[in-house]
Amino acid sequence: MDWSSKTVMVTGATAGIGAATALRFAEAGATLIITGRRKQRLETMADVLTSAGANEVYIHRFDIQKKEQIAAVVKNITADTLSVDVLVNNAGLSRNFSPMWEDNTDGWDDMIDTNIKGLLHMTRALLPGMIDKNSGHIINIGSIAGHEVYQNGAVYCATKHAVKAITASLRLDLFKTNIRVTSIDPGLVETEFSEVRFYGDKERAETVYKGFQPLTAADIAESVFWSASMPEHVTIAEMLVLPTDQASATMVYKK
Numbered sequence: 001m002d003w004s005s006k007t008v009m010v011t012g013a014t015a016g017i018g019a020a021t022a023l024r025f026a027e028a029g030a031t032l033i034i035t036g037r038r039k040q041r042l043e044t045m046a047d048v049l050t051s052a053g054a055n056e057v058y059i060h061r062f063d064i065q066k067k068e069q070i071a072a073v074v075k076n077i078t079a080d081t082l083s084v085d086v087l088v089n090n091a092g093l094s095r096n097f098s099p100m101w102e103d104n105t106d107g108w109d110d111m112i113d114t115n116i117k118g119l120l121h122m123t124r125a126l127l128p129g130m131i132d133k134n135s136g137h138i139i140n141i142g143s144i145a146g147h148e149v150y151q152n153g154a155v156y157c158a159t160k161h162a163v164k165a166i167t168a169s170l171r172l173d174l175f176k177t178n179i180r181v182t183s184i185d186p187g188l189v190e191t192e193f194s195e196v197r198f199y200g201d202k203e204r205a206e207t208v209y210k211g212f213q214p215l216t217a218a219d220i221a222e223s224v225f226w227s228a229s230m231p232e233h234v235t236i237a238e239m240l241v242l243p244t245d246q247a248s249a250t251m252v253y254k255k
């Protein structure tokens with residue numbers, strides 16, 4: 001695949017899996033559109049991606065929970081005469097790790113509005129352009145939590161089950177088009193994810209990844225890049241990627 005003529009949009013590219021994914025496509029020479037809420041991080045990432053070999057880099061700072069902001073961004077992208085070839089719906093988060101009756105319910109809104117509604121609105125905004133040219137690729141970052149549920153994770157697991165259903169259902173809607181839909185579903189990846197889940201408690205977040213080798217964000221970026229690089233007649237429908245020390249959502253071999 002010649003990435004130098006392609007535009008890849010990665011949501012949530014200020015950290016973790018999104019940042020690593022943007023870097024992987026930059027190394028291949030693609031044009032990148034990166035998003036997130038942290039302005040400074042976006043600007044730093046733009047420099048990193050340019051140095052890594054990106055053709056061009058566009059940054060869009062917005063909150064993916066706000067559908068009117070998504071609409072404005074997509075309008076700007078069109079005004080820049082960009083046509084998105086690959087959308088990586090990565091922006092997402094987890095809040096709480098407690099029984100439902102103890103959960104902070106604002107965290108529920110955060111997860112549902114980002115992981116489900118943000119992904120939906122982003123996809124809805126960009127799909128008409130892909131339909132017009134009968135080409136494109138939507139890559140959703142799901143989770144093992146979309147395949148299994150675990151204790152203290154009801155709402156996060158529900159959002160990732162929703163991503164799994166949306167991915168599969170969208171593929172049916174796109175039947176008879178050349179647009180591909182993929183879900184990359186990681187197990188434990190060491191990123192800022194647990195720190196966000198525990199509302200900034202770094203010490204608690206670190207314990208999640210102690211005693212075994214978790215995945216790196218680059219491991220998932222490689223899976224995304226590989227799926228996107230398949231010839232156009234090949235769709236990687238879904239890919240569950242686990243650390244070797246992880247056998248299920250809750251079975252992790254900690255030495």
Ligand SMILES: NC(=O)c1ccc[n+]([C@@H]2O[C@H](COP(=O)([O-])OP(=O)(O)OC[C@H]3O[C@@H](n4cnc5c(N)ncnc54)[C@H](OP(=O)(O)O)[C@@H]3O)[C@@H](O)[C@H]2O)c1
Nearest residue numbers: 012014015016017036037038064091092143189191192193
């Ligand atoms: N880490 C894991 O173990 C793991 C496992 C399975 C699946 N995942 C999934 O992988 C994806 C990326 O997570 P990560 O591990 O890379 O976490 P991360 O390091 O915390 O990165 C999350 C990214 O999402 C962005 N984001 C969050 N809320 C946003 C909002 N309202 N508007 C715009 N951007 C927002 C953040 O950007 P700003 O803060 O700058 O807005 C950040 O760039 C998520 O969908 C997550 O559910 C992670």
